[in-house]
Structures are given as C-alpha cells and as structure tokens.
Amino acid sequence: MKRLAVGGGVVAVALLGAFFLVRRRFAELSGGLPSFDARPGGYSLGEAQSLLSALGSDGIAYYAHVQLPLDLIFPLAYALALGFGTILLMRGAARSENRVAVTLRSVIYAAPFLAAIFDYWENWLVWRMLDAGARDVTKVLVDEASRTTTYKWVFLTIALAGFFLAGLRVLLSSRRGAKRRS
Numbered sequence: 315m316k317r318l319a320v321g322g323g324v325v326a327v328a329l330l331g332a333f334f335l336v337r338r339r340f341a342e343l344s345g346g347l348p349s350f351d352a353r354p355g356g357y358s359l360g361e362a363q364s365l366l367s368a369l370g371s372d373g374i375a376y377y378a379h380v381q382l383p384l385d386l387i388f389p390l391a392y393a394l395a396l397g398f399g400t401i402l403l404m405r406g407a408a409r410s411e412n413r414v415a416v417t418l419r420s421v422i423y424a425a426p427f428l429a430a431i432f433d434y435w436e437n438w439l440v441w442r443m444l445d446a447g448a449r450d451v452t453k454v455l456v457d458e459a460s461r462t463t464t465y466k467w468v469f470l471t472i473a474l475a476g477f478f479l480a481g482l483r484v485l486l487s488s489r490r491g492a493k494r495r496s
Contacts, residue, residue: 425473
C-alpha cells in the first residue's frame with residue numbers, strides 16, 4: 315500500500331509539472347486567454363471565436379496535439395485518485411441508512427468519475443471546435459461544449475469537497491483517538 319501511495323505521488327507530481335508547462339505555453343500562444351476547459355462558468359460563441367482567433371494555426375495545432383492528448387490522461391488520473399481516495403478515507407465511517415446520507419455519499423463517490431466522463435466529452439467537443447476554427451464554429455457546438463465544461467467543473471468541485479471532507483473526518487477522528495489514549 316505504501317509503494318502504491320509513493321508511486322501515485324510521483325505520477326501526480328509528474329502530471330502537475332506537465333500540466334503547468336503546457337498551460338504556460340498555451341497562455342503564450344493565446345495571448346493570455348484561458349483554454350476552454352479552464353472556464354468553470356462556460357463561454358459564449360464570441361468568447362470561443364476570440365480564443366480560436368487568438369490561437370491562430372500554431373496555437374490550434376498545439377492545443378490539438380499537445381494539450382488535448384495530455385488531457386486524455388488527466389481525467390482518468392484525478393477520477394481514480396479522488397474516487398478511490400475518498401472511498402479509502404471514508405472506510406470505517408459510521409454508515410447512516412438515512413436516505414439523504416446514502417444519496418449524498420453516492421453522489422460524492424460518483425462525482426470524480428462523472429467529472430472525468432464530462433471531461434472526455436468536453437475534449438471531444440473542443441477538438442471539434444478546433445477543427446472548425448473561429449469562422450466556422452457554430453453556436454450549437456459552442457453551447458454544448460460550454461455546458462459540458464460547466465458540468466465537469468460542478469462534479470469536480472463536488473469530488474474535491476468530498477475528498478477534503480473525508481480527509482478532515484479522518485484527521486479529526488485521529489485527534490480524538492489520540493486525546494482518549496493520553
């Protein structure tokens with residue numbers, strides 16, 4: 315288990331390093347405009363056209379051949395880390411059979427995997443927007459991509475909050491246990 319945690323940590327650091335390098339280059343190519351997937355509130359047709367125009371052919375090629383391929387690994391990595399991390403942190407927690415508690419727990423457990431599904435869907439839609447270009451991208455495509463981006467961020471926020479709360483529960487439980495033993 316310890317080796318798995320260390321290996322996971324090494325992979326996480328490598329992915330984060332690659333992520334920040336890619337983001338920095340993207341910012342240079344886009345004139346500082348954020349990528350589609352970094353807009354939690356979504357985007358309009360005009361904003362999509364502005365980004366596609368700012369990127370130009372070099373930026374679109376970079377987005378399609380560097381950033382999107384990296385974003386094939388990232389959703390799987392965060393879904394597994396947050397999903398199974400939350401499940402492991404919640405082991406031993408009191409299990410309420412209250413419908414609200416069961417539903418909330420189910421949503422928290424499913425959220426990272428739903429975020430990843432929306433992330434992959436978003437990537438496909440972004441690829442289609444890149445392929446269309448600023449002049450030919452349609453409002454229908456942009457609206458669907460924008461909604462998908464927003465859904466991804468909603469579920470990712472739930473997943474992160476669930477992971478944080480599960481970790482906080484473990485921390486508080488261990489402190490209470492340490493106080494009882496002393």
